[in-house]
Amino acid sequence: MARLGPCPAIIQRPYRTSGTTPPGVHSDGVCLKPRYALRAAIQSTISEFVNGHGMRQCRYRSHSKAHVQHVLTALAVNLCRRSENSPRSA
Structure with missing residues (x-):
């Protein structure tokens, strides 16, 4: 900060x-x-x-399963961001 x-x-x-x-x-x-x-x-x-x-x-009720859902969603979002920013080969 x-x-x-x-x-x-x-x-x-x-x-x-x-x-x-x-x-x-x-x-x-x-x-x-x-x-x-x-x-x-x-x-x-x-x-x-x-x-x-x-x-x-959230799809799940337990804390650990909800945490896994959030981490996997964040991973998917980061992969989508990476693929949008990567240079495309012709």
Whole structure:
């Protein structure tokens, strides 16, 4: 995870004098954009699993069998991603 530090927007522009902060910046001056970017990436992956591969409902009731289902589904998704990104030979 990216280290949170002072946002460059606060350093460049003096928003503090008017009592408002620029968008994407917390009131204590921490830039939240790296955190939002990470969250968006995770949510898109979860959305792909739920909407594209039926992971909203599990087929099995026991914890170990459900875990195996999730691991195999993740493996299948990764293989599909790999095949989409691999160069095709003519």
